[in-house]
Amino acid sequence: AALAAGDSAAVAAALFNRLEAPAHALHPRLEALQDELAQRPEVLGVLLSGSGSTVLCLAPDAECAAALAARLRAEGRDALATRTISATPHPPEG
Numbered sequence: 544a545a546l547a548a549g550d551s552a553a554v555a556a557a558l559f560n561r562l563e564a565p566a567h568a569l570h571p572r573l574e575a576l577q578d579e580l581a582q583r584p585e586v587l588g589v590l591l592s593g594s595g596s597t598v599l600c601l602a603p604d605a606e607c608a609a610a611l612a613a614r615l616r617a618e619g620r621d622a623l624a625t626r627t628i629s630a631t632p633h634p635p636e637g
Contacts, residue, residue: 551604552587562591566595585602585603602624608625
């Protein structure tokens, strides 16, 4: 619902990955990276994708996302900005 409504703050509050803790235990640099990214003012939320192949940041809009990706690339990191092109609510259960 938050994604469909375009409520970035609610989407950020709902970010969760149960594999983060085990991945952080194996690779503490992942947690440090997430903590560092979360401190940036333009970042609404940070999430480890799956077991650690990607760390994603949620930005308030496409312009902020593009600027963040450019800054990360300037720092020597691999980064790209993407955007949600549609949001389909889950079908009703039952």
